Amino acid sequence: MIKKVIISFMAIVFIYVAVTNIYTNKVVIHLGIFVGNWELPNGNDYKVIDDAIARFEKLHPNVEIEYESGILKSDYSLWLANKIVNGEEPDVFMIVDEDFNTLSSLGVLKDLTEEIENDKKFNKDDYYESTLKAGQYEHKQYALPYESNPMLMFVNKTLLEKENIPIPENDWTLDDFYNICQQVTKDTNGDGAIDQYGCYNFSWLNSMYSHGIRLFDEDGKECFIDQDEAKEAVIFVEKLNKLNQEHIITKEEFNTGKVAFAPMSFAQYRTYKPYPWRVKKFSDFEWDCIKMPLISSNDKGSEISSLLMGISSRSKNADIAWEFLKMLTYEKETQKDLYKYSQGISSLKSINKSEDIVCLLGKDNKENQINVNLLDEVMNKTLEHSRFKKYNQALNLIDIKINDMIRNKNDIDIGLLELQKDINKYLNE
Incomplete structure (x- = not known):
């Protein structure tokens, strides 16, 4: 026991x-x-x-x-x-x-x-x-x-309906995008100044993605900013800016419904589309998002974080x-x-x-x-960019130089050629 x-x-x-x-x-x-x-x-x-x-x-x-x-x-x-x-x-x-x-x-x-x-x-x-x-x-x-x-394109549905322009399909191109911007950019109150605009905050980098451009080789040793397609991407941004007669569109103008388009991330869409954030952010017009326009509907060019x-x-x-x-x-x-x-x-x-x-x-x-089909297509058409140690710094240098080039109306051919030389030198230091 x-x-x-x-x-x-x-x-x-x-x-x-x-x-x-x-x-x-x-x-x-x-x-x-x-x-x-x-x-x-x-x-x-x-x-x-x-x-x-x-x-x-x-x-x-x-x-x-x-x-x-x-x-x-x-x-x-x-x-x-x-x-x-x-x-x-x-x-x-x-x-x-x-x-x-x-x-x-x-x-x-x-x-x-x-x-x-x-x-x-x-x-x-x-x-x-x-x-x-x-x-x-x-x-x-x-x-x-x-x-x-992923990055999408904001569409001011109210503005397009007022101009009798149908909302673009998801396979729209950069030509479609520019043509609509051209149609909606105008003086609506007859005071001689443009007060309705095509697109807010479409950057040179947005344009590079839409043109399907890879800026660097996989090893981060060479920059391709001087390629013909990159020149076209910068020229496209300049063309958009010229529509506004050099007026810089403000965030306030965008928020109050005076702009047809603006790049918008999916996270922004999900935050500001449902009530009550929709009312707080964009209360005077109806809006939605579609795919970003590409140089060709069959190309890869989606931007994603x-x-x-x-x-x-x-x-x-x-x-x-x-x-x-x-x-x-x-x-x-x-x-x-x-x-x-x-x-x-x-x-x-x-x-x-x-x-x-x-x-x-x-x-x-x-x-x-x-x-779901749209999201799946956007994710499948993403344009990948090389990852290397100096990537972010190189991209920041390019951003400064190209924005300066656009702002001061410098010669693009000469500017991009010099920029490529400078970036390649930096990458190989």
């Missing part, structure tokens, strides 16, 4: 110790995130993340996910840099687009190639090719897309971090939640084609032109 009691007691002690070890020796995964993914109003900043954490911790009772809340996107790069310098960077973290090349080149991000190739429950082909490439640096995968945000997530190369729990990264960027429930609680879209093909998403988009607006 005593022997049985002793054995029972020892069994209880063993179970107690085992259970205690499970709950006191938890693996802690640190997550780095910021609020305001697309710098737009959103009352559910942590909802998608918190729900994903709850599901992950339920599947992995010995794992606890921790993150620091309240970090703004504008402060995040500095916050992360300080963590890296102190050797305290999170195991899994969001990556601001401008920081990706630097983090990859410095070895901060873990190369995910081995995990992707060996994980039988992961198929990289489930992603849109362009969004997956956004996380590649020198042909290696350092990050996965958490959320994407992707919010990436990666793993620290110094993570002591890389295996668990990989599983959690998949929960955020690959698990279907998390990716569907982006449509419920965020403003961007999933980078997974199957999610954007699902009936669930059709219903969610329909709730935003019953007359919605943004349908």
Whole structure:
């Protein structure tokens, strides 16, 4: 009898110790995130993340996910840099687009190639090719897309209806775009000054995308800004500006319905289309969004931004971090939640084609032109750009020079030739 009691007691002690070890020796995964993914109003900043954490911790009772809340996107790069310098960077973290090349080149991000190739429950082909490439640096995968945000074209439906112009189809071209801008640009009150305009904020970079232009080679050693197509893209912006007789369209003019078109991200569309934001932002006219115009309807030229997530190369729990990264960027429930609680879209093909998403988009607006087929087409026609260490700096230099060229009406042939020489010199220093 005593022997049985002793054995029972020892069994209880063993179970107690085992259970205690499970709950006191938890693996802690640190997550780095910021609020305001697309710098737009959103009352559910942590909802998608918190729900994903709850599901992950339920599947992995010995794992606890921790993150620091309240970090703004504008402060995040500095916050992360300080963590890296102190050797305290999170195991899994969001990556601001401008920081990706630097983090990859410095070895901060873990190369995910081995995990992707060996994980039988992961198929990289489930992603849109362009969004997956956004996380590649020198042909290696350092990050996965958490959320994407394609560029669309805002259409002032009220203004076009007033001018008896039908809303363009989604296969419209740059010629169609210019012709409509030309028709609507006019003096409507007879005072001799133009007060209705074609397009607000259509940049040279928007034009480059619409013309299907790649600015750099894959290795980031050569710039192609002096190609004929790039000249045409800059000339196109100049033509649009001439329609306005050199008047610089203001944001106020756009907001009050005096402009027919403006590039707008899908995140902006989802934020400002439903009530009450629609009333607060654009109350005097009806509007919607369609695809950006291309040089040819068959070309690739869609512009997209992707919010990436990666793993620290110094993570002591890389295996668990990989599983959690998949929960955020690959698990279907998390990716569907982006449509419920965020403003961007999933980078997974199957999610954007699902009936669930059709219903969610329909709730935003019953007359919605943004349908699943449109989003899928935009994502498939994205123009990918090379990722290399000096990419962002080179693009900033080009932006300054081309805007100066347009503003001062400099000779484009000479300007782009000199600019290409300067950029190539910078790339190879």
